[in-house]
Amino acid sequence: xxxxxxxxxxxxxxxxxxxxxxxxxxxxxxxxxxxxxxxxxxxxxxxxxxxxxxxxxxxxxxxxxxxxxxxxxxxxxxxxxxxxxxxxxxxxxxxxxxxxxxxxxxxxxxxxxx
Amino acid sequence: xxxxxxxxxxxxxxxxxxxxxxxxxxxxxxxxxxxxxxxxxxxxxxxxxxxxxxxxxxxxxxxxxxxxxxxxxxxxxxxxxxxxxxxxxxxxxxxxxxxxxxxxxxxxxxx
Numbered sequence: 001x002x003x004x005x006x007x008x009x010x011x012x013x014x015x016x017x018x019x020x021x022x023x024x025x026x027x028x029x030x031x032x033x034x035x036x037x038x039x040x041x042x043x044x045x046x047x048x049x050x051x052x053x054x055x056x057x058x059x060x061x062x063x064x065x066x067x068x069x070x071x072x073x074x075x076x077x078x079x080x081x082x083x084x085x086x087x088x089x090x091x092x093x094x095x096x097x098x099x100x101x102x103x104x105x106x107x108x109x110x111x112x113x114x
Numbered sequence: 115x116x117x118x119x120x121x122x123x124x125x126x127x128x129x130x131x132x133x134x135x136x137x138x139x140x141x142x143x144x145x146x147x148x149x150x151x152x153x154x155x156x157x158x159x160x161x162x163x164x165x166x167x168x169x170x171x172x173x174x175x176x177x178x179x180x181x182x183x184x185x186x187x188x189x190x191x192x193x194x195x196x197x198x199x200x201x202x203x204x205x206x207x208x209x210x211x212x213x214x215x216x217x218x219x220x221x222x223x224x225x
Contacts, residue, residue, distance in 0.1 A: 004156075031211065042118070042202065042215035043157075056212070089155060102148055102159040103213070110155070 002026075004106035006092050012112045013082055021077045021109045025094030032075050033095075033103060034067060038088040046090075049075060082113045116141040118205050120216035127223055131193050135219045137203030138185040147179055147186050148213065150202040157202055160188070193223045 005024040013019050025032050034046040045059040049069045060066070064082075069075040079086055089110050093103035117140045127133055139147065146164040150157035161170045163179035163186060170177050174197075177188045190197055200220050204213035 033212065035215075040217070042217040043204075043213075045212040045214075048211050050211075059212070091155070091157070102162055104159070105150075105156045108155040 004092055004094050004104050006090075006106035006109050008109055009107060010110045010112075012114060015084060015113055016081055018078065018080045019082055019111065021079075021090050021092075021111070023075045023077070023092030023094075023106060025073065025075070025092070026104055027073075029094035029096055029104075030072065031095045031097060032069060033093045034075070034077050035091045035093065036061075036088045037091060037108070043091065046077070079111075082111075084113045087111055087113045116205065116207070116214045118203055118214050118216035120201075120203050120219050122219060123217065124220040125222070127193055127221070129193060129195060129223055129225050131223075132189065132191045133193060133221060135188040135190075135201050135203075135221070136185065137187070137216055138183075139203075139205045139214075140184065141205045141207055141214060143208040143210070144181075144184075144205060145208045145210075146206045148204045148206060149177055149186070149188050150204065152200040152202055152218065153198075160201075162206075190221075193221075195223050195225060197221060198223045 007022045032049040035043040064080045067077045089108045091108040093105045121136045149160040161177045166181035174191045179186045200218040202218045204215045
């Protein structure tokens with residue numbers, strides 16, 4: 001597509017429920033990144049995909065967080081048993097090769113856990 | 115631990131003013147520094163700086179990197195209300211793929 005598309009744009013969920021956030025990167029971009037932005041904080045790296053592989057999952061805050069990417073395209077970030085501290089904007093970005101060309105970000109998913 | 119610090123955290127100016135936003139970094143294996151503008155949710159890419167002392171310009175925005183001082187500035191001249199946004203600075207490291215972001219500077223331009 002023309003840009004990075006994320007869905008849903010907003011999600012309100014009850015504590016303890018699972019959520020899935022979707023990212024559709026720019027067509028042809030092999031690198032895909034998930035970041036989290038909490039109120040008043042900078043962007044926190046979560047995970048990076050090169051193709052369908054995730055060489056670095058070190059940013060995932062706990063084992064309740066997981067992500068996958070299929071067909072070298074769409075990625076899903078899943079948060080199980082959500083907690084209030086998971087409330088944040090989850091941003092996805094893609095790039096043709098690496099960050100040295102600058103990422104293209106999606107508009108994010110604002111997750112609110114109540 | 116790699117760290118990027120931006121100052122000020124917030125700034126309010128009047129239209130027509132010139133502003134300077136600061137970014138300093140303490141990282142290992144620095145490769146380049148990037149600036150983004152975040153108006154609503156999606157940060158948009160402004161500049162990437164790799165070489166010290168070379169200014170990059172785009173309209174009223176310009177930025178320069180000082181590798182000796184481990185810092186960068188973003189200048190905006192003749193500010194407009196449309197410049198109101200959060201400006202993010204990020205360091206890109208050698209042999210890495212992730213960006214280390216600062217917390218951003220929230221700029222508000224009032225008429």
